[in-house]
Amino acid sequence: MTYHEKRSISSLITGILIFVIYFLVVRNMHLNGRFEGAEVLQFWGRTILIMIPVTIAGRIIGMILFEIGNKIGGGEDGPEFSDERDKLIELKSTKISMYIFALGFVLAMAVIALGGSVNWMFITLILAGFLSDIVGELFNYIFYRRGF
């Protein structure tokens, strides 16, 4: 397995771990409090704002752990730069990821339009963000595996 394939799998696992842990924390917060009216929007606003730095920090820690594990395991060093193939693969996987998120956004709007609660709209949005991230990494892995 090449460096890029291993890195994609590592990012995939990190992404799933961060989401599951954060989801459990948010779920507990939600179970402990009763939110009504504007409080619901404040809760989701806080949840999403906190999720951004948590995800970034988790990703950085995941990358550091991967690099350490890769070095200890005797894996090949990662390239120092991105060439044309890397950029094409990144563009393609980002495009797929964006499509998934756009679809999730439309679904979230549909939830509201059909009379669903604000909670379900935000849950759909967050799930779309998570799925787009995971599918993007998965396609990144597939493209590197297939060559392009």
Add this chain to the structure above:
Amino acid sequence: MGKCLISNNIRRLRFDHDEMTQQQLAEKTGVTRQTIAAIEKEKYSPTLELAFRIAGVFGTTVEEVFTFTGDKGE
């Protein structure tokens, strides 16, 4: 995504040039070793610019290095 429609002689040309390694060819053409490996295995078709760079390293023409196989069997 379809099958790569460009075959190449890079493996043979590397061998003919003092058994040049993939890493050496990658350094001379400004790409990563993994990209050279993908081109050699015909998993990735390089851009025209990279194709010219590879041909330039071997001191030959693009046609000598790459062959379009898309019309075969059509």
